[in-house]
Amino acid sequence: xxxxxxxxxxxxxxxxxxxAFVEEFTASVSFDQRMAxxxxxxxxxxxxMLESIGILTAEDLTAIQKGLAQIxxxxxxxxxxxxxxxxxxxxxxxxxxxDLIGIAGKKLHTGRSRNDQVATDIRLYxxxxxxxxxxxxxxxxxxxxxxxxxxxxTIMPGFTHLQVAQPVTFGHHMMAWFEMLSRDxxxxxxxxxxxxxxxxxxxxxxxxxxPIDRFMTASLLGFERPSYNSLDSVSDRDFAIExxxxxxxxxxxxxxxxxxxxxxxxxxxxxxxxxxxxxxxSSIMPQKKNPDVPELVRGKAGRVTGHLMSLLMxxxxxxxxYNKDNQEDKEPLFDCVDTLINSLRAFADMMPRVQTKADNxxxxxxxxxxxxxxxxxYLVRDKGMAFRDAHEVVGLAVRLGVETxxxxxxxxxxxxxxxxxxxxxxxxxxxxxxxxxxxxNHIGGTAPEQVRAAIARARAELQS
Ligand code: ARG
Numbered sequence: 001x002x003x004x005x006x007x008x009x010x011x012x013x014x015x016x017x018x019x020a021f022v023e024e025f026t027a028s029v030s031f032d033q034r035m036a037x038x039x040x041x042x043x044x045x046x047x048x049m050l051e052s053i054g055i056l057t058a059e060d061l062t063a064i065q066k067g068l069a070q071i072x073x074x075x076x077x078x079x080x081x082x083x084x085x086x087x088x089x090x091x092x093x094x095x096x097x098x099d100l101i102g103i104a105g106k107k108l109h110t111g112r113s114r115n116d117q118v119a120t121d122i123r124l125y126x127x128x129x130x131x132x133x134x135x136x137x138x139x140x141x142x143x144x145x146x147x148x149x150x151x152x153x154t155i156m157p158g159f160t161h162l163q164v165a166q167p168v169t170f171g172h173h174m175m176a177w178f179e180m181l182s183r184d185x186x187x188x189x190x191x192x193x194x195x196x197x198x199x200x201x202x203x204x205x206x207x208x209x210x211p212i213d214r215f216m217t218a219s220l221l222g223f224e225r226p227s228y229n230s231l232d233s234v235s236d237r238d239f240a241i242e243x244x245x246x247x248x249x250x251x252x253x254x255x256x257x258x259x260x261x262x263x264x265x266x267x268x269x270x271x272x273x274x275x276x277x278x279x280x281x282s283s284i285m286p287q288k289k290n291p292d293v294p295e296l297v298r299g300k301a302g303r304v305t306g307h308l309m310s311l312l313m314x315x316x317x318x319x320x321x322y323n324k325d326n327q328e329d330k331e332p333l334f335d336c337v338d339t340l341i342n343s344l345r346a347f348a349d350m351m352p353r354v355q356t357k358a359d360n361x362x363x364x365x366x367x368x369x370x371x372x373x374x375x376x377x378y379l380v381r382d383k384g385m386a387f388r389d390a391h392e393v394v395g396l397a398v399r400l401g402v403e404t405x406x407x408x409x410x411x412x413x414x415x416x417x418x419x420x421x422x423x424x425x426x427x428x429x430x431x432x433x434x435x436x437x438x439x440x441n442h443i444g445g446t447a448p449e450q451v452r453a454a455i456a457r458a459r460a461e462l463q464s
Contacts, residue, residue: 027084028327029092034334036075038124039089039117040068042200045220046112049213055110063104067097088327089121090114111212113204115234115322120200122329124221126243127195129337130188136344137188137250141181141462143351145455148174152451155433156271156361157370164368167433170356171451178458180253187246195239198223202233205321234322237315240333244308247336248301254343255301258294261354265291269364273355278346293350297343304339307332365433366407369398374436375408375427383422393419407431 018026044065051061071093074080086092091114098105151170158168198221201207201214207230214226227233264271274291282288310332314325372394379390396419401408408416409431416423429435441447444454 023087024084026087026324028088028330029082029084029086031334032089032118032121032327032330033075033082033092034089034330035121035125036080036089036093037072038121038128039093040072041124042117042120042221043093043108044068045217046200047108048220049217050107050110050210052216053211053213055210056104056107060104060107063101064097064108067101067105068093070100071096088114088118090117111203111208111210112200113202113234115204116199116202116230118326119202119234119236120198120221122240122333123195123197123199123223126239126333126337127192129341130192130195130243133247133337133340133344134185134188136341136348137181137185138462139348140344140351141178141185141458143348144174144178144181145458145462146352147171147354148178148451148455151356151358152455153448154356154358154361155365155437157365157368158446164365164370166373167365167370167436168446169437169448169451170358170361171448171455172446175451175454175458177253177257180256181250182458182461184246184250184253187249188243191239191242191246193224194242196222196224198226199233199236201226202230205231205234231321235318235320235326237311237326237329240329241308241311241315244304244311244333244336247340248305248308250340251297251301251304251343254347255298257347258298258301261294262291262298270360271357271364273357274350275353275355278350278353293346297346300339300343304336307336362433366409369401369408371408371431371433371436372398374430374439377439378427378430379420379422382426383420385420385422390420 047056047061047064050056051058056064071080074096080092080096082092083095086095094105094108097108148171151174154170155167156170156173157164158166158173198214198218200217200221201212218224218226227236261272261274263269265274274293276289278291278293279289280292282290311329314328318325375397376387376390376394379385379393380387385393397408397411397416400415401411409428413423413425413427416427430439438447438449441449443450
């Protein structure tokens with residue numbers, strides 16, 4: 001037994017100590033210690049189940065429970081010594097448990113492998129982080145509702161191709177963002193259904209010869225049920241990819257909100273003001289106030305989407321069952337979680353404090369012939385003209401407006417009548433921005449009345 005490095009995992013098999021660099025290269029404890037409390041939670045359930053089937057004695061279980069409680073305390077207080085000699089979070093905790101309670105600690109790993117253990121830990125970890133993400137998402141949704149309510153009547157230009165298209169209300173715009181986030185919330189909840197399946201009991205890959213009660217362990221850990229195939233259980237990371245995809249989409253949504261906020265704060269748009277607390281200055285240009293929070297969130301969207309690609313590529317072509325490759329799933333996943341939570345939090349804090357500049361938005365809507373469609377609809381609805389002919393008439397009126405630097409509402413009745421004699425005085429009601437938005441009064445439309453109905457519907461949805 002000389003020459004044997006007794007510190008090494010499964011040391012009896014090895015005649016040579018691990019190369020010092022390889023030890024560092026292969027260790028995951030520096031990052032997977034984040035799942036320590038989930039690892040302990042899983043071990044407690046596993047030990048309870050082992051005792052119930054007579055593999056552990058009641059004394060063993062009590063000792064394991066006590067030892068793990070102490071380890072949990074040490075970790076929470078930051079007093080636990082992590083060692084790369086023990087490679088990962090699982091071995092570090094098991095080694096400490098054995099230090100503390102002796103032989104009972106060595107029995108904990110009966111009928112289990114790190115392969116099913118790690119898959120279980122990640123699922124427990126993600127399940128709890130998704131809870132936090134959903135909380136922040138909801139905070140942001142509530143913030144958007146608050147702004148939408150305040151700005152239900154505020155008129156702004158709506159854009160297609162980033163050209164002024166038709167007037168809308170700022171509240172309606174906020175509710176568009178709200179809808180995106182509602183789908184995000186549903187996607188996360190859906191992803192949880194597949195996260196909440198328990199791999200524990202698959203052991204290394206084929207299951208175990210002990211008469212384990214997987215339903216019991218699953219229920220102790222709050223999983224919906226045990227997984228149905230041991231090979232798939234230790235190798236599957238679909239749930240992590242699905243989560244990263246949902247996270248990427250949320251970040252893509254936030255990047256779109258960000259882009260609009262950045263545009264709107266520019267001197268060229270000047271639609272909104274972002275409070276100083278969410279901006280920074282320039283080290284050289286004293287006049288600058290930069291919209292850092294939205295810009296940074298826009299940038300971070302790329303980072304999270306990159307993690308999704310990493311995870312997809314990690315799994316591509318992997319043979320069954322567990323492969324060490326899978327250790328690479330954690331860093332991208334953890335960073336998705338952190339980046340997403342922080343970005344949502346920054347947005348939820350910032351949005352209620354964004355100030356709108358209603359006059360500027362109103363003027364911008366007027367400048368872009370935003371009521372041209374209303375004029376066409378008026379000719380069709382009230383004057384019996386075919387839509388294509390009306391489109392032509394309005395095109396001529398807009399051209400006159402462009403040439404003379406005036407909005408449609410600023411042309412005289414006689415000027416308008418030269419393009420369509422049937423136009424009467426009442427045309428000016430519909431050429432007003434207020435008339436244009438109020439007319440779009442059906443479910444999903446931009447009329448302030450509809451925006452208020454959408455807010456009420458959204459509030460009820462958030463309550464349920
Ligand atoms: N640290 C490993 C991981 O993150 C735990 C599982 C190790 N299993 C093994 N057979 N080496 O995937």
